Amino acid sequence: MGRDLSALFDPVSVAVVGASDDPAKYGHAVAAQALRANGRRPVHLVNRRGGTVFGRTAAPSLSAIGEPVDLAVVCVPAAGFEDAVDEALTCGARALVAITAGFAETGDTGRARQHAVAERVRAAGAVMVGPNCLGLADNTTDLFLASDTFTPGGIALLSQSGNLALELQLRFRPHGLGFSRFVSLGNQADVTLVDLLADCARHEGTRAIAIYAEDFADGRAFAETAAETSADTGKPVVLLTAGRGDAAARSAQSHTGALTTPADVVSAVCRDTGVELVTTPRELTVVLAALNGARRAAGRRVAVLTDGGGHGGIAADAIEAAALTVPELRLPTREHLQKVLWEQSAVANPVDLAGMGEQNPGSYADAVAALLAAEEVDAVLMTGYFGGYAHTEAGLGGGGTVLADGEQAAARLIADHHRATAKPLVAQSMYPESPSCRTLAEAGIPVFGATEDAARALAAATPGAPRPGVTPLPVPATPLRESGYLHTRRVLEAAGLPFPAAREIHDETELPAVTREFRGPYVLKALHLLHKSDAGGVALGLAGPVALRAAFRDMHARLGASSYSVEAMADLTDGIELIVGVHRDPRFGPVAMVGLGGVLAEALHDVAFTLAPVTAEHALRLLRGLRTAALLGGVRGRPPVDLTAAAAAVETITAFAAAHPEIAELEVNPLLVRRHGVLALDSRAVLA
Template sequence: MGRDLSALFDPVSVAVVGASDDPAKYGHAIAAQAVRANGRRPVHLVNRRGGTVLGRTAAPSLSAIGEPVDLAVVSVPAAGFEDAVDEALRCGARAIVAITAGFAETGDAGRVRQNAVAERVRAAGAVMVGPNCLGLADNTTDLFLASDTFTPGGVALLSQSGNLALELQLRFRPHGLGFSRFVSLGNQADVTLVDLLADCARHEGTRAIAVYAEDFGDGRAFAEAAADAGKPVVLLTAGRGDASARSAQSHTGALTTSADVVAAACRDAGVELVATPRELTVVLAALSGGRRAADHRVAVLTDGGGHGVVAADAVEATGLAVPELREPTRQRLCEALWEQSAVANPVDLAGMGEQDPGSYAETVAALLAAEEVDAVLMTGYFGGYAAAEGGLGGGGAALADGEQAAARLIAARHRATAKPLVVQSMYPDSPSCRTLAAAGVPVFGATEDAARALAATATGSPGSQGSQGSPGLAPLPSPASPMRESGYMETRAALEAAGLAFPAAREIHDEAELLATAEEFTGPYVLKALHLLHKSDAGGVALGLAGPEELLAAFREMHARLGASAYSVEAMADLTDGIELIVGVNRDPRFGPVAMVGLGGVLAEALHDVAFTLAPVPADRALHLLRGLRTAALLDGVRGRPPVDVAAAARAVETITTFAAAHPEIAEIEVNPLLVRPDGVLALDSRAVLD
């Protein structure tokens, strides 16, 4: 069910501690906003000097109000913060919005103070947003406790940046978007992003949740809450390009960056990940109507060849398809358009719109009705006929009126279908485009924005993490008995016990043990020097040793050079017709175990053909990842080679990642190579690093 945050968003009464008549103080801005909703609930202003604030009598303290306070906004200097919070709790406050800064963001001493206050708040059964936040607002309950006014709408914004909210307010306006709630996250000492996300998911007035976060805290919990939200979640985050601060000791660690982890978590949880406020707005505009494309097939309608080609390229760049239309659809289009119109896809009116603006509406109707079309992108000049200036826009009232009529017909057709329709126009602010926007048709001035919007509506498309297409999060397994040693033989034995197949192997320390092992199984052999993380790089692996004599010679040479304390003698696997993969798990401090699957062997880092997802990875999800690799065609056989057992590889991925997820003491683990053959899989090498 999650935490009860009702006192935060719909309190019985509000008090602003630190209210002021000084416009330079934040307590003035908060107080001015708070009193806007005075008819909804009592709003008390508190200033230690008493007197009046904003023409209203101010109490010198919370206690002096003489009645309980449900929510207290604390905007006082840091030296008086703890006393103000304690007084609020004594006065019955169930919620606190802590504006005051100077805590965890200043260092360890500030964090200690912050944690102590948060503990007292929780002990009293209350909740606290902040400290070091900019307030909150809820347009559905007339609660205005931030310095700015937010246009009402269906988007809840949970943000670590106040200025970002102001920019989004401006960007939302042309798309008819507004805010149900705004919360400045602050330091998240008590109420966290996860708590707020879960509450907004339950909030009837919120249709979509936008998040700007630099610190996820518990990233795995964030992903789980987003996956369970049941409504669109769009994330804008910073710092995704930085590699992990921990020095990687395996290929998996070296190949995994913060960007990979966040992208994998978003994809798995069904979160739309965006890079800029503009892209965030585009995605929200596309998703606000609740429309989803059943598949990836897009029809492009244009009134000029250039716009059509550019739009088709932009659509395909997002991972969607612009397929050729089927004959029945093309025949219907031919009947509606003139001879020079192109009807394959893109569909080009070729100037007919200038003769009959209604041709836009007829074509849109035909494309939305086509079985082979999942979404439509209309691009180019539409809107220009009714525009106040420019080009043919000044070309006559008849064309302008016709275009407006076409816009109304397109809007009606849009309301009658569940398929997404997106428009890119040279004149996005024209009356005709505003008619479309008012009907819920997303309208953009940039082709790339229109294409990104369509990608957001496409279930499971490569350019989208839309919730309907997300694979979901597999639950973490119960912790297993911890590994005490992470040597090669110990790691190998643990994975074998979990069900992963390896070739026969024995650990040896001298020539006598080596020759005894050679009698246990026949060659060819592999010799490995143990206690080296990257054995191949150090020359600690010898392959294809035909018999005992070659094995002994290789041992003597390697031992003279490396002087390792132990070696492994292994049966050489048959590499014929096999494909080498790498499977690893890297434990991220925010998101927990993150799996990597890709083309492996000694060239794993050089090729960098890998995919990421949160661990554990069920076999069906692993199969999807393998099929998504750039080199996936190798798995099905090329140049006369037989296909390999991809299903067995997927089961091996499940085994490895489930094992890693059940061992929180493992910082990194990988199997490289995992040899996939036509008849199954063999793990040829493994390594683990304990935390």
């Protein structure tokens, strides 16, 4: 169900503590906005000096108001913050919006103060946004507690940046987008991004949720809530985030850790939960414009309509770069287009009017109708000059007005055709602000000035792969006390992962017993080395006892390890080496990685990520999505490998790691996948 935030978004009454007539103070801007509520609820202004603010009598304290306060906005200096919060709770406040800064963002001392305040708020049964936030607004309840005005609409914006909210306000306007809610997240001392996401998912006035986050706090809870939002409500969640670089991977002690960057984790979470991940405010706007009308394509096939070969070719390339297709149209569709267009028009896809629009702007509408009706088309992109005919008047001896009127009529017809179908239609125009394009936009047809934006919009409206969501974490198992190679092998074997026969030795005298126990060829590994292959601590293909003894003497002379592992050499013929690992992310918990492995794991970097544990079904999808997946299916006469066994091994390894929170990194590399079954050839565990 989530936390009850009703007092935060629809309070009975509001008090602005620190309200001021001084325009330089934040309490001035918030008070001015709060008073816009037009009598929806009592708004009290509090200034410790009393007097008047905005011509209204200001109370010197919350207590002096003489009646309960449901929500208090705290805009006082940091030195008086705790007293203001305590007084608000005493006066019955169920919600606080803490504008005041100077807490966790300043260091340990500020963090301790912040934690203590949050504890008092929760103990009182109240909720608090912030501190160090810029306020909130809810257009559906006339609650305005931020310094700026937000155009009403259906998008809830949860942001750690106030300036970004202002930029989005500007970018939204041409697309007719507006805000149901705005919340500045601040330090998330009490109310978190997850709490707000869950509440916005339930909010009837919100159709889509936009997020700018630098700190997810509990990333796994975010992933779970996002997955539930997508599955249960169908409301799009679009995420813009920063700090996704690879610096966190530099101190890793395994290939898995070194290859797992914050960007990989966030991308995997978004892919698996249905969140649309974007990289810029512009892209965020494009995606929301595409999803605002709740239209979704049934497939990935796009028809391109253009009035010039250049625009058509560029649009086709952009669509394919967005992982969509531009298929050739079927004969019945081409024949229908030939009837409504003129002879020189191209009708294969892209469909090129080839100048007919200048003779008859209505040809745009005729072609759009034909393409939207075609069974082999899932979505349509109209690109090029449409919208520009009103600008041609000077060059056509006055005929431009006729063309402009015809173009407007065509726009209205296109809008009618759009309303008659559920298929997405997107337009790119050289003149996106023209009256004809505004007609399209008002009808719910997204219009963009850039071809790549139009293609991205269609990609957002197109279904992707199945969303596996987030598999719950298992009950923690008995913690591991050591992480040596042989111990890790034994516990993974006990979990069901097969390894070759192996025996630990400490000196040459133990070799004869090993060769009597199992036959060669052998592998010799020096233990207690982090990257054995890089250090020359692995010898492969030792045919028999003599070769094994020679390799031991050489390795021991060079490395002087305290112990070694002698193992049965696996038959590598027709096998493929994979890497399977789990890295514990500080925000998202255990993150799994699967990909092509062996000594080239980092060089090839053909890996996929997801939250652990991983089901065998999901592991199979990840393996089939690798760039080198064709190798697994058999190429150049090589037989296919046992992907089912590989997926089961991924499930075993990731479930084990997820059940052991004391493991910082766990890796099996290589995992040899053969025609029948798998064999783990090496493993590594790093304890936190």
